[in-house]
Amino acid sequence: MKAPRFELLARDGAARRARLRLAHGTVETPAFMPVGTRGAVRGLGPGELYDLGTELLLGNALHLLLRPGPEVLEKHGGLHAFMGWDGPLLTDSGGFQLFSLASACRPTTPEGVEFRSPLDGARLFLTPESMLEWQERMGVDIAMVLDECIAWPATQERARAAARRTLDWAARSLRARRAGAATAVFGIVQGGTHTALRTACARALADLEFDGYAVGGLSVGEPRALMLEMLEVSLRELPGTRPRYLMGVGTPTELLEAVRCGVDLFDCVLPTRNARNGQLYTSAGVLRLRNAVHRESLLPPDPECACPVCRTHSRAYLHHLQRSGELLSARLNSLHNLYYYQKLMRGLRAAISTGRLEQHTATLYAGWERGTLC
Amino acid sequence: MKAPRFELLARDGAARRARLRLAHGTVETPAFMPVGTRGAVRGLGPGELYDLGTELLLGNALHLLLRPGPEVLEKHGGLHAFMGWDGPLLTDSGGFQLFSLASACRPTTPEGVEFRSPLDGARLFLTPESMLEWQERMGVDIAMVLDECIAWPATQERARAAARRTLDWAARSLRARRAGAATAVFGIVQGGTHTALRTACARALADLEFDGYAVGGLSVGEPRALMLEMLEVSLRELPGTRPRYLMGVGTPTELLEAVRCGVDLFDCVLPTRNARNGQLYTSAGVLRLRNAVHRESLLPPDPECACPVCRTHSRAYLHHLQRSGELLSARLNSLHNLYYYQKLMRGLRAAISTGRLEQHTATLYAGWERGTLC
Numbered sequence: 001m002k003a004p005r006f007e008l009l010a011r012d013g014a015a016r017r018a019r020l021r022l023a024h025g026t027v028e029t030p031a032f033m034p035v036g037t038r039g040a041v042r043g044l045g046p047g048e049l050y051d052l053g054t055e056l057l058l059g060n061a062l063h064l065l066l067r068p069g070p071e072v073l074e075k076h077g078g079l080h081a082f083m084g085w086d087g088p089l090l091t092d093s094g095g096f097q098l099f100s101l102a103s104a105c106r107p108t109t110p111e112g113v114e115f116r117s118p119l120d121g122a123r124l125f126l127t128p129e130s131m132l133e134w135q136e137r138m139g140v141d142i143a144m145v146l147d148e149c150i151a152w153p154a155t156q157e158r159a160r161a162a163a164r165r166t167l168d169w170a171a172r173s174l175r176a177r178r179a180g181a182a183t184a185v186f187g188i189v190q191g192g193t194h195t196a197l198r199t200a201c202a203r204a205l206a207d208l209e210f211d212g213y214a215v216g217g218l219s220v221g222e223p224r225a226l227m228l229e230m231l232e233v234s235l236r237e238l239p240g241t242r243p244r245y246l247m248g249v250g251t252p253t254e255l256l257e258a259v260r261c262g263v264d265l266f267d268c269v270l271p272t273r274n275a276r277n278g279q280l281y282t283s284a285g286v287l288r289l290r291n292a293v294h295r296e297s298l299l300p301p302d303p304e305c306a307c308p309v310c311r312t313h314s315r316a317y318l319h320h321l322q323r324s325g326e327l328l329s330a331r332l333n334s335l336h337n338l339y340y341y342q343k344l345m346r347g348l349r350a351a352i353s354t355g356r357l358e359q360h361t362a363t364l365y366a367g368w369e370r371g372t373l374c
Numbered sequence: 375m376k377a378p379r380f381e382l383l384a385r386d387g388a389a390r391r392a393r394l395r396l397a398h399g400t401v402e403t404p405a406f407m408p409v410g411t412r413g414a415v416r417g418l419g420p421g422e423l424y425d426l427g428t429e430l431l432l433g434n435a436l437h438l439l440l441r442p443g444p445e446v447l448e449k450h451g452g453l454h455a456f457m458g459w460d461g462p463l464l465t466d467s468g469g470f471q472l473f474s475l476a477s478a479c480r481p482t483t484p485e486g487v488e489f490r491s492p493l494d495g496a497r498l499f500l501t502p503e504s505m506l507e508w509q510e511r512m513g514v515d516i517a518m519v520l521d522e523c524i525a526w527p528a529t530q531e532r533a534r535a536a537a538r539r540t541l542d543w544a545a546r547s548l549r550a551r552r553a554g555a556a557t558a559v560f561g562i563v564q565g566g567t568h569t570a571l572r573t574a575c576a577r578a579l580a581d582l583e584f585d586g587y588a589v590g591g592l593s594v595g596e597p598r599a600l601m602l603e604m605l606e607v608s609l610r611e612l613p614g615t616r617p618r619y620l621m622g623v624g625t626p627t628e629l630l631e632a633v634r635c636g637v638d639l640f641d642c643v644l645p646t647r648n649a650r651n652g653q654l655y656t657s658a659g660v661l662r663l664r665n666a667v668h669r670e671s672l673l674p675p676d677p678e679c680a681c682p683v684c685r686t687h688s689r690a691y692l693h694h695l696q697r698s699g700e701l702l703s704a705r706l707n708s709l710h711n712l713y714y715y716q717k718l719m720r721g722l723r724a725a726i727s728t729g730r731l732e733q734h735t736a737t738l739y740a741g742w743e744r745g746t747l748c
Contacts, residue, residue, distance in 0.1 A: 039694065043417070043701035046686070068694045072670050076688065084686040296446050312420070312458040314450065320413065320442045327417035330701060 006212070006243050010353045014235075014262040017352035020212075020243050022088040022141035023182040024080065025055065029243065029264040030348055032255065032341045033058040033090060035272065038067070039083045042272040043331045044338070046085040052307075052335070053342035057085055058267045061135050061143070062094025062126075066117050070137065078139030090142035090267075093131045095188070096149045096216070096248070099162075108148070110168070128169035129176040136181045144214060145173040147188040152221045159192030163201045166190045174208055184211035186245060189234040193222055198230055202237035212243040215263075219249045228257055235262050252281055252344055252374035256364060259348050260357065271341050275333030278322040281340045285371025287315070289333070294319040304367075307339035380586070380617050384727045388609075388636040391726035394617050396462040396515035397556040398454065399429065403617065403638040404722055406629065406715045407432040407464060409646065412441070413457045416646040417705045418712070420459040426681075426709070427716035431459055432641045435509050435517070436468025436500075440491050444511065452513030462515040464641075467505045469521035469562070470590070470622070473536075482522070484542070502543035503550040510557045518588060519547040521562040526595045533566030537575045540564040548582055558585035560619060563608040567596055572604055576611035586617040589637075593623045602631055609636050626655055626718055626748035630738060633722050634731065645715050649707030652696040655714045659745025661689070663707070668693040678741075681713035 010017040020027040034041045034049060037060040041049060049057065059079060068082070076082040079089055098106055098113055107114045112127035128146040135143035146169050148162040170187045177185060187210040191197030205213060215234045218227045231246060238244055245265035246258050255266055271281065278289035282302035287294075289301075297315035309318075309332045321329035344364075351360035368374045384391040394401040408415045408423060411434040415423060423431065433453060442456070450456040453463055472480055472487055481488040486501035502520040509517035520543050522536040544561045551559060561584040565571030579587060589608045592601045605620060612618060619639035620632050629640055645655065652663035656676035661668075663675075671689035683692075683706045695703035718738075725734035742748045 038698045038700060039691070040698075040700045040702040043705055045682075045702065045706065047682070067698060068669070068690065072690050072694070075670050075672060076690065082688070082691055082694075084691070295442070296449050298449060308419075308421070314456070316442065316446050316450065317413070317456055317458070320446070320456075324412045324414075324441060326412060326414045327701075327704060328414040328419065331417055331705065332419065 006241065008241075010355075012352040012355050012357040013260060015259050015348075015352050015357050016262055016264060017349055018243070018264060020264070022056075022184065024086060024088045024141050027055045027088055027265075028349055030255075030259045030345055030352075031056055031265055032345050033265065033267040034338055034341075035267055035269045036083065038063050039079065041334075041338075042276070043334055046083060048335070049085070049338070050087065052339050053346065054087070054338070056088045056090060056141075056265070057083075059083075059089060059091045059140070060094055060097065061091040061131055061138070062097050062115075064091070064138065065094075065124075065134055066119050070134070073138055078137075080139060088141040090265075091135050091138065091140045091144065092247070092267075093135070093144045093146040094126070095144075095147035095166075098126070099149045108165075110165070112146075128173045132173045132176050132185065133178070136178050136183045140183055142184045142186055142212065144186050145170045145188055147190055147216055149190065149217045149220075150192055152193065152217075154192045156192075156194050156197070159190075159194050159197050163191045163197050167201060167204050170205060170210075171208060174210070186210055186212040186214050186243075188214045188216040188247070189238070190217045191230075191234070192217060193226055193230055195230075195233050198233045199237055202234045206237055206239055210242065212245060212265075213238045214245040214247050216247045218246070219254070224254065227254075228261065231258060231263070232261050252341070252364075253368065255341075255344065256348065256361060259352075260361065271337035272334045275337045276330045278318075278329070278333065280318075280333060281337050281374050282371070283367040285368045286374055287371070289315065289319050289322045291319075301336055302340070305336070305340065305343070307336050307343075309333075309336040309339075380615065382615075384729075386726040386729050386731040387634060389633050389722075389726050389731050390636055390638060391723055392617070392638060394638070396430075396558065398460060398462045398515050401429045401462055401639075402723060404629075404633045404719055404726075405430055405639055406719050407639065407641040408712055409641055409643045410457065412437050413453065415708075415712075416650070417708055420457060422709070423459070423712070424461065426713050427720065428461070428712070430462045430464060430515075430639070431457075433457075433463060433465045433514070434468060434471065435465040435505055435512070436471050436489075438465070438512065439468075439498075439508055440493050444508070447512055452511075454513060464516035464639075465509050465512065465514045465518065466621070466641075467509070467518045467520040468500075469518075470523045472500070473523045482539075484539070486520075502547045506547045506550050506559065507552070510552050510555045514557055516558045516560055516586065518560050519544045519562055521564055521590055523564065523591045523594075524566055526567065526591075528566045530566075530568050530571070533564075533568050533571050537565045537571050541575060541578050544579060544584075545582060548584070560584055560586040560588050560617075562588045562590040562621070563612070564591045565604075565608075566591060567600055567604050569604075569607050572607045573611055576608045580611055580613050584616065586619060586639075587612045588619040588621050590621045592620065593628070598628065601628075602635065605632060605637070606635055626715070626738075627742065629715075629718065630722065630735060633726075634735065645711035646708045649711045650704045652692075652703070652707065654692075654707060655711050655748050656745075657741040659742045660748055661745070663689070663693050663696045665693075675710055676714070679710070679714065679717070681710050681717075683707075683710040683713075
């Protein structure tokens with residue numbers, strides 16, 4: 001296995017500007033990954049994602065195992081060809097879906113976890129080894145280890161058991177790597193909101209030779225200050241020479257704060273989910289398209305934005321589409337929000353490169369605080 | 375008012391190849407208009423529609439009157455700016471929605487029709503004059519007169535009353551035209567499936583100075599042979615020097631047959647509606663994406679198609695998106711179907727120009743008959 005090259009280009013405080021070379025291309029970090037759980041980002045095709053500045057996409061190994069399944073993906077020669085995306089791909093293992101969702105008291109053994117397919121009721125037994133092998137077979141650039149992600153709040157006992165299992169599974173995942181596979185493997189720090197557990201988990205993972213490290217189990221309901229505290233606790237123990245990925249986070253302000261803590265990679269459903277609800281992220285805070293105040297507005301959603309939506313459409317038109325339940329509404333709103341996220345990351349990369357992150361942070365907040373904070 | 379120039383370029387049998395110059399551009403005919411009832415085509419933006427070869431789009435004057443309403447459209451300077459589409463636009467008056475839909479026994483007087491907004495219960499009284507004025511104010515290239523469209527089957531008495539009212543309203547619409555307006559006005563032939571009524575209605579309309587003529591009230595449930603018979607009866611009486619538009623029709627075979635009868639313009643929701651149901655139009659007939667036979671297929675939807683979807687995606691991927699209920703499914707399927715319709719029209723135009731329409735017709739049927747006829 002050839003480790004991906006992670007090249008640190010600049011620092012500004014704890015923030016890092018770096019370049020991650022993967023099997024299918026290079027990712028400039030800090031970077032944001034749009035979410036394509038089932039091999040598709042909501043309403044956007046691969047060419048459009050590329051045009052928005054996307055360099056890395058996220059899929060979900062568990063979802064793709066259930067449907068379309070291994071035969072179909074192998075016939076296509078992997079997930080890239082199946083999706084029509086030839087840039088870098090990362091898959092989450094499905095730990096979050098297995099453990100933290102509503103129906104999630106799974107029969108778990110030290111060996112793995114039993115799971116019944118919601119699609120056809122088929123019973124599956126998933127192990128760290130089988131989920132790593134599946135991700136390698138899909139040919140993704142980055143595979144995440146199978147972890148045990150717990151709900152918040154959790155007792156120390158529960159959090160400790162999950163962190164211990166996550167560590168054990170992480171070590172087994174590394175041993176299961178196929179020699180020569182082009183897929184990088186990232187470990188995941190768990191430990192709930194317990195400082196000692198986070199520290200111990202991160203330290204133990206750091207001793208293993210992962211290509212990168214993720215911080216998982218955050219932004220699951222805990223207050224934002226606690227989330228950032230647990231993030232810092234986790235990052236402190238991780239090697240500075242490897243990429244760091246904060247899973248499932250977050251809003252623009254959360255991304256900004258996490259970048260300032262030294263996070264390199266992000267994914268989140270918010271830009272596309274909120275797009276469907278008519279919430280746009282802008283340089284002047286959140287714009288709620290359904291509000292009657294936009295009914296006759298000729299302004300573009302964000303006068304400071306150069307995205308295809310802002311260059312073409314008025315708030316009144318987008319308000320009309322949202323109120324009319326037009327399919328085009330979700331699409332245009334998603335295009336804008338994902339463009340906004342990519343622009344935010346570009347701005348952060350440039351600010352770190354030139355040592356102007358504090359100044360840039362103040363400018364971003366000054367804008368957002370003109371309206372509802374993003 | 376400056377009449378649009380309609381230039382006949384070639385004939386092949388009854389079929390016509392022509393060029394229609396409108397206020398916002400030129401339309402090569404026979405042409406197909408995608409349907410953007412409320413100012414948006416399902417899931418596709420204006421730039422994409424243009425890229426697919428669209429030269430004329432359809433909106434609905436009644437829907438747009440209810441929402442967003444006159445103030446919003448006037449603030450934008452008309453429907454073009456509101457939609458972000460600067461090419462030719464045609465609006466239907468809403469006669470079909472007023473009269474032929476389920477709840478459609480409207481209180482109608484010789485003067486006009488009373489209508490209660492389904493959005494806010496507001497009571498509106500619509501007249502041929504007010505609907506023409508509204509379309510002119512929106513700045514569309516072609517306005518349709520307010521007509522009375524009846525359900526099928528209808529008694530001769532009912533059909534006669536509707537045709538008579540349609541004729542009366544057509545004459546009033548012409549008198550209501552604003553001097554100097556750039557909006558062309560089309561009359562609509564009604565008469566149900568009664569030959570004598572159709573003939574009389576078309577003949578009377580032909581005596582009025584319309585910029586073009588539509589055949590309405592067809593494809594509302596009657597057998598296809600009867601539809602084509604009524605179409606021919608209607609067309610026979612219309613002046614050959616003006617464009618002819620068959621409203622709300624149809625499948626690829628119906629378009630082909632109607633072109634052979636001498637129709638120049640079409641609109642229909644089928645390519646986008648069937649896209650959402652997973653039905654793709656192809657050179658080998660209808661492809662039903664949900665069928666299990668496509669689960670592992672690496673073939674593009676239509677191996678003879680050069681659209682962005684067929685160049686990038688397999689049937690298996692589109693099957694997966696459809697089964698997963700992904701937003702991207704409707705979008706990709708719509709892109710393909712609208713591309714297919716525009717390609718069909720391009721092929722028909724070329725065949726008429728070169729006098730090869732019969733040969734081309736045979737080729738199209740031979741392809742479609744390999745599968746389920748389109």
